[in-house]
Amino acid sequence: MTQLNSFIIAALLIVLLGFAYQSGWARSRKLVTANGVKIHSRSQYHGALVAIWVLIPALLILGLWAFFGPNITRAFTVTQIPADVVATLDQPALNAAIQRLQALASGYGVSGDLAPYEQGAGAALRNFQLVTFLIVLAAVAVAGILALLFARSRIDARLRARTHVERIINLLLLACSAVAILTTVGIVASLLTEALRFFTFISPFDFFFGTVWQPNNSGTAGNYGSYGILPLLSGTLMITAIAMLVAVPIGLMAAIYLSQYAHHRLRAFAKPIIEILAGIPTIVFGFLALVTVGPFLRDVGNLVGLDISATSALTAGIVMGIMIIPFVSSLSDDILNQVPRTLRDGAYGLGATKSETIRNVLLPAALPGIVGAFLLAVSRAIGETMIVVLAAGNSPVLRGNPFEPVATITVSIVNQLTGDTDFAGPQSLVAFALGLTLFVITLLLNVFALYIVRRFREQYE
Amino acid sequence: MDMLAGKVKRTEATINTMATRPDAHTAPDRPIRINAEDVTVHYGAKQALFGISIEIPDRAVTSFIGPSGCGKSTFLRCINRMNDTIEGAKVGGTITLDGENIYDPSLDVVELRARIGMVFQKPNPFPKSIYENVAYGPKIHGLARNKADLDEIVISSLKKAGLFEEVKDRLNEPGTGLSGGQQQRLCIARAIAVGPEVILMDEPCSALDPIATAIIEELIDELRENYTIVIVTHSMQQAARVSQKTAFFHLGKLIEVGPTSDIFTNPVHKQTQDYIMGRIG
Numbered sequence: 001m002t003q004l005n006s007f008i009i010a011a012l013l014i015v016l017l018g019f020a021y022q023s024g025w026a027r028s029r030k031l032v033t034a035n036g037v038k039i040h041s042r043s044q045y046h047g048a049l050v051a052i053w054v055l056i057p058a059l060l061i062l063g064l065w066a067f068f069g070p071n072i073t074r075a076f077t078v079t080q081i082p083a084d085v086v087a088t089l090d091q092p093a094l095n096a097a098i099q100r101l102q103a104l105a106s107g108y109g110v111s112g113d114l115a116p117y118e119q120g121a122g123a124a125l126r127n128f129q130l131v132t133f134l135i136v137l138a139a140v141a142v143a144g145i146l147a148l149l150f151a152r153s154r155i156d157a158r159l160r161a162r163t164h165v166e167r168i169i170n171l172l173l174l175a176c177s178a179v180a181i182l183t184t185v186g187i188v189a190s191l192l193t194e195a196l197r198f199f200t201f202i203s204p205f206d207f208f209f210g211t212v213w214q215p216n217n218s219g220t221a222g223n224y225g226s227y228g229i230l231p232l233l234s235g236t237l238m239i240t241a242i243a244m245l246v247a248v249p250i251g252l253m254a255a256i257y258l259s260q261y262a263h264h265r266l267r268a269f270a271k272p273i274i275e276i277l278a279g280i281p282t283i284v285f286g287f288l289a290l291v292t293v294g295p296f297l298r299d300v301g302n303l304v305g306l307d308i309s310a311t312s313a314l315t316a317g318i319v320m321g322i323m324i325i326p327f328v329s330s331l332s333d334d335i336l337n338q339v340p341r342t343l344r345d346g347a348y349g350l351g352a353t354k355s356e357t358i359r360n361v362l363l364p365a366a367l368p369g370i371v372g373a374f375l376l377a378v379s380r381a382i383g384e385t386m387i388v389v390l391a392a393g394n395s396p397v398l399r400g401n402p403f404e405p406v407a408t409i410t411v412s413i414v415n416q417l418t419g420d421t422d423f424a425g426p427q428s429l430v431a432f433a434l435g436l437t438l439f440v441i442t443l444l445l446n447v448f449a450l451y452i453v454r455r456f457r458e459q460y461e
Numbered sequence: 462m463d464m465l466a467g468k469v470k471r472t473e474a475t476i477n478t479m480a481t482r483p484d485a486h487t488a489p490d491r492p493i494r495i496n497a498e499d500v501t502v503h504y505g506a507k508q509a510l511f512g513i514s515i516e517i518p519d520r521a522v523t524s525f526i527g528p529s530g531c532g533k534s535t536f537l538r539c540i541n542r543m544n545d546t547i548e549g550a551k552v553g554g555t556i557t558l559d560g561e562n563i564y565d566p567s568l569d570v571v572e573l574r575a576r577i578g579m580v581f582q583k584p585n586p587f588p589k590s591i592y593e594n595v596a597y598g599p600k601i602h603g604l605a606r607n608k609a610d611l612d613e614i615v616i617s618s619l620k621k622a623g624l625f626e627e628v629k630d631r632l633n634e635p636g637t638g639l640s641g642g643q644q645q646r647l648c649i650a651r652a653i654a655v656g657p658e659v660i661l662m663d664e665p666c667s668a669l670d671p672i673a674t675a676i677i678e679e680l681i682d683e684l685r686e687n688y689t690i691v692i693v694t695h696s697m698q699q700a701a702r703v704s705q706k707t708a709f710f711h712l713g714k715l716i717e718v719g720p721t722s723d724i725f726t727n728p729v730h731k732q733t734q735d736y737i738m739g740r741i742g
Contacts (some may be wrong), residue, residue, distance in 0.1 A: 015686070153531075263548075264548055276559040340585070342582075342583050342585035343585055343587060343588075344546070345543065345546070345579075345581060345585070346581060346586075346587065346648070346651075347541060347576065347579070347587070347597075348546055348574065349541065349543065349574060349579035349580075349652070350574065350575070350578070350597065350598040350601070350651065350652065350655055351571045351572065351574035351575035351598065351601070351602060351655060352571070352597075352598075352601050353571055353601075356601050360587075360597065361587055364587075364589070365587070365588050366589060456514055
C-alpha cells in the first residue's frame with residue numbers, strides 16, 4: 001500500500017513537472033515569435049524555472065506530511081482504541097496494540113485472537129489512511145497547478161529565468177555538500193553525547209589512564225569491570241608501527257622504481273596490479289593472516305627458538321603492512337611524478353647519477369608529500385578492523401612483546417557491540433568512548449597530513 | 462613601446478659594434494671544440510632532427526635560432542646526452558668533443574655532463590640553500606677535499622656568475638627565494654662550479670624580464686673568455702648581441718650556419734632571410 005502510494009505520488013509529480021517544463025518552454029517560445037523582442041533567457045531556462053516552481057510547494061507538502069503524518073496517524077489510531085482499554089495499557093503495550101491495528105489496516109492480518117474493538121478499528125484506520133492519502137495527493141496537485149499557473153504568468157521577455165535557475169542549482173549543490181558536512185557533525189555529536197554518558201559510569205581518568213581492560217559484560221551497578229584504554233591503545237600502536245615498518249620501505253622503494261626506473265610498459269602493467277592490492281577486501285587479508293602468515297611465523301619462530309603465537313601483533317601488523325603498501329606506493333609515486341622535470345634535468349645536467357638525483361634532489365623535494373602519504377596510511381592502519389579481529393588474537397593485556405596476541409581499539413569496539421546491547425550500561429557505551437578516541441587520533445593525523453601535503457603543493461604550483 | 466624601441470636600437474648598435482670588433486669575425490676561425498656529423502633524433506616514430514652537421518668553435522658563443530619546434534633545443538640536448546633521460550628518444554650520427562665520440566658506449570655520461578654544463582629555460586634551483594645549490598655539483602664529483610676548498614669553489618662560482626655581491630649575506634637561505642634573474646644566475650653558478658669546458662644554455666632568458674636578460678647577456682659575454690658556450694634562443698636580437706656564430710634551424714633541419722654578422726646582414730638562404738625579417742616563425 002505505502003509503496004503504491006509513493007509510486008502514485010512520484011508519477012503525479014513527474015507528470016506535473018513534465019507538463020510544467022513544457023508549458024514554460026512553449027510560452028517563452030511564443031514570446032520570441034510574437035514580437036521579435038530579444039528575451040533574456042533561453043526557453044529551456046523558462047521551462048526549468050516553471051518546473052522548479054511546481055516542485056517546491058509539492059515537496060514542501062510532502063515533507064510536512066512525512067514529518068507530521070506518522071504522529072497524526074498514531075493519534076487517530078489511539079482514538080480508535082476504547083478509552084478503558086487504553087487506560088489499562090502501559091507504553092510498550094500501547095505500541096504493540098497500535099502495531100496490531102496498523103497490520104490489520106494494511107491487510108496482512110495479525111496472530112492471535114482479535115479483541116472485540118480491533119476489527120472495526122482496523123477498518124477505520126484503513127479508511128483514514130486512504131482519505132489522508134487522497135488529501136495529500138490533492139493538495140500536491142492543487143499546489144502544483146497553482147504554482148504552475150503563477151510561474152507561467154510571470155514569463156515575459158525580461159524575466160531572468162537563467163539567473164534564477166542557476167541560483168537554485170547553486171543552492172542544490174550547496175545542500176549536497178551540506179549533507180556531507182552535517183553527517184560528519186551528526187556523527188561527532190552522537191559519539192560525543194554517548195561517550196559523555198559512558199563517562200558518567202566510568203571516570204575519564206580511569207578510561208584514559210587505566211592499564212586494565214576487563215569489562216564485566218554481565219555486570220550490574222557497582223561491578224562494571226575495568227575499562228582502561230591503554231592496553232588497547234598500545235596494541236593499536238604496536239600493530240600500526242609494525243604495519244608501517246613493512247609498508248613504508250617496500251611502498252616507497254616500489255614507488256621509486258616505478259616512477260624513475262621502470263620502463264613505461266612495465267609501469268603501465270605493474271601500477272594497476274599494485275593498486276588492485278588496495279581493492280582486496282580486508283577480510284580476505286584477514287584469512288591470509290589467520291591461515292597462512294600466522295602459522296608460518298609460528299613455525300619460523302620455532303625454528304629460530306622464538307616463541308611466536310600464530311595470532312599476534314606481528315602477524316596482524318605484517319599483513320596490514322602488505323595491505324597498505326599500495327597506499328604508500330601509489331601516493332608516493334604520484335608525488336614523485338609531481339616533482340618538476342626541470343629539477344631532475346638540473347641534477348642530470350650537473351652530471352649527477354640517477355641514484356644521486358633521486359636521493360639528493362627528488363626525495364628531498366617530494367619529502368613533505370611523502371610524509372603526508374605515510375600519515376594517511378597510518379590513519380588507515382589505525383582504523384583497520386577485520387585483519388586485527390582475525391589475526392591479532394584479541395588479548396587486551398598491556399605488554400610490549402609483538403610475538404604475543406594483543407587487542408586493538410577497533411576489535412574491542414566490535415566485541416562490546418556484538419551480542420546483547422542495550423546501551424544502558426558502560427559495557428556497550430564504552431564503544432562510543434573508544435570510537436571517539438579513534439576518531440580524534442585519525443582526525444589529528446589527517447589534518448596534519450593534509451597540512452603537510454598542502455605545503456608541498458604550494459611549493460610547486 | 463619605448464623599451465621595445467630601445468631594444469631595437471641596441472640590437473642595431475650591437476650588430477654594428479660586432480662588425481667592427483676584431484674577434485667577431487675571428488671567432489669562427491677558432492679551433493673546433495665540438496663537431497657534429499649527420500645527427501638525427503627520433504622520438505618514438507617521429508623524427509625530430511634530420512642530419513645535423515655543425516662545428517662549434519672553442520671559447521666563443523654559438524647560438525641556435527629558429528621557430529618553435531624547429532629542433533634547436535633537441536640538438537642542444539644531444540650535446541650533453543640529456544636526451545638519454547627521455548624515454549623513446551634515439552640519437553643517430555656522431556658528435557665529438559675534442560675528437561672523442563660522446564656517444565661511444567665506453568664513455569661515461571656522468572663524466573661527460575661534468576665537462577658539458579647546462580643551464581635550462583626555466584630557472585630550476587634545487588629546493589636547498591643558495592650555498593648547497595652551488596656546492597652540490599662539486600660534492601657529487603668529489604672536487605673539494607675539505608670545507609675550505611668547497612667554500613672557495615662556491616664563492617668563486619658565484620662571483621663568476623655575478624651573483625656573489627647580491628647573496629653573500631644569505632648563502633644559507635633557500636635558492637628558490639631569489640628573483641627569477643638571480644635564480645638563473647644561481648643556476649649558471651651551479652653549472653660553473655663543476656668546472657665544465659662547455660656550457661649549454663637552453664633559452665636561458667625566456668622566463669626573465671628585460672633587465673635580468675641584459676645582466677645575463679653581459680655575463681655570457683664575460684664567460685666566453687673561458688668557456689665554450691652554446692645558446693638556444695628565441696630572440697634574434699639576443700643571438701645578434703651575444704653570439705659570434707649562429708645556426709638557423711627550421712623543421713628539424715639545419716638551414717644555415719655561419720658568423721653571426723653574416724647570418725644577420727647577409728643570409729644566403731631565403732628561409733633564413735624570412736625568419737630574420739619576421740616573415741616566418
